[in-house]
Amino acid sequence: MASDDPAAPPGIGGVVAVVVTWNRRELLTRCLDAVLGQTHRPSRVVIVDNASDDGTAALLADLYAALPGVQIVRTIENIGGAGGFALGLEFALGGAGDTAWLLDDDTVPTAGALQALVGARTAYRTLTGTTPVLVASRAVWTDGRDHPMNTPRPKPGASADEATAAAAVGCIPIRTASFVSILVDLDRTREVGLPEAGFFLWNDDFEFTARLVRGHRAVYCPGSTVVHETKKFGGADADPGPRFHLEVRNKVWTFGRSRGLSAPEKVLYGGATARRWARTIMRSTDRSTLIRGLGQGLRAGLSGGPRPTSVVLTEALGPDPAVGSLQPRPPQPRREDGFAVLMSVYAGDRADFFEAAFRSVTADQTVPPDQVVLVIDGPLPQALNSRIEEVVAATQVPVTLVRLPVNGGLGPALRAGLAHSEHELVARMDADDVSLPTRFEVQVPMVRGGLDLVGSALLEFEDDPQVISRRRAVHTDPAQIQTGARFRQTLNHPSVVFRASAVEAAGGYQDLPSLEDYLLFARMIHAGARVGNVAEPLVLYRVGAGSYARRGGLRLLRSELALQREFRRTGFTTRLQMMRNLVIRGGYRVAPEGLRKAGYGTFFARRDRGSGRG
Incomplete structure (x- = not known):
């Protein structure tokens, strides 16, 4: 990671400063000058201008836009501090750096503030072998008093080991902190997600840092000092x-x-x-x-x-060509000859996995596609972006790149990508799987022969595609595919080829995390789509670390509940079927990971035996 501090240890030095501003030109100048004047200078500075109308845009363009490492992101509407920091972190995640330094525009850090944060983080890791996911600065008011609005409270119930380790590096264990000046771990941010932009103002920092720190360690570093230049000196119980x-x-x-x-x-x-x-x-003079x-x-x-x-950020950026347009492509007749491959890649994908996946659906196919639509779902790390450029330049297959300014999830990304397909027939491909060479030779004629949606069996692997861990069999009888869909996904999404018109007639891809494919295919079946499956495995499906963890948890439980409500609302399931699904599928989502993995393996082993395929 790049760093202006030659003594910064590997994995610690790449800091992206994120400053969010709205109509505070004078304060912003003091803040940015102090950020750029740090003894440990950030490798990048992302400035989010929240649609200021006081001349901030001109100020930034005149004084800061040309400086190396400075990136200015301007929204078309004010999305509050919550949206601003979510957007800034999204851009921080898209480039080099392993930590982000978050600051309000009325915060003026002392010259050594960042160096103290980085130093505390490094010292704590050296001492304990554990890196704190958050380090918070001491915030003082303009007269030097500790600012009550931004003084983190010691972590309730902190263990003696936590307290001792923190004290050894001059810090105090904490549970949450404010966005006035904190250093956050970007890998951990990728795991827990961005701040909730929908909060707009207040408690977005509390909610985000609580989520970030849960199960991890965070410390308050009094040696890192910033001046929080609020108009009044007051705490969280001041009259709002x-x-x-x-x-x-x-x-x-x-x-x-x-x-x-x-x-x-x-x-x-x-x-x-x-x-x-x-x-x-009780203290207010305007209690009503x-x-x-x-x-x-x-x-x-x-x-x-x-x-x-994702919705808040997408709308706030608008169709700015500097970050990518989200305007829908004008409708155009699709070609019946040939076919396209639809892929999406985001910051969490690996460059080598992507290259292998892309090659498997292009150069390695006995019948290669006529177009690849590649959706770039938000900012990407430089290494991944460079590999994509190399792969696209080397391929003989025409590639349509669809760049989205923020990561909105798989459903919205595929919806945007499908609008750019020049062909009626479209094959799906994930950015970390491997298609077998005859996949399109087998599936494309089936769709041309009258089917709307065709999947196949999968072979699961963990690290090495040559070492298969499980076969995921499928039903090939259309009646069984249709009936079974009332309870479970009967088509493997990474393996499907479909008619674009049939997908769009069913409403297209929706934003339902981890279940957007099931919702779409169920809608297609309910609308009368002709479906089929190939018994032969045509895709090698990667089930790496965390695969079973991602199949459960509260986030996926919420998606499951939304899915079942939609099934019932449209009449796809009966009331009894809905209750069965909620009990069994909902229970699966909240079961411990080990039990979930065992149940999944048993289920597919039973399906394999029942279908007569090994």
């Missing part, structure tokens, strides 16, 4: 005025929906929050406004959840 409803709504979302806090922590922090709200209302805000926030928090971060 008409915006109190945002504080209430976002806390309700955090305690009710976020996976950042355990049940005991929700009780602890929830009780503290209720006491603080009561104290704030706060009471109305309390009711408004409770209603909003209990009636629904925040808008998806």
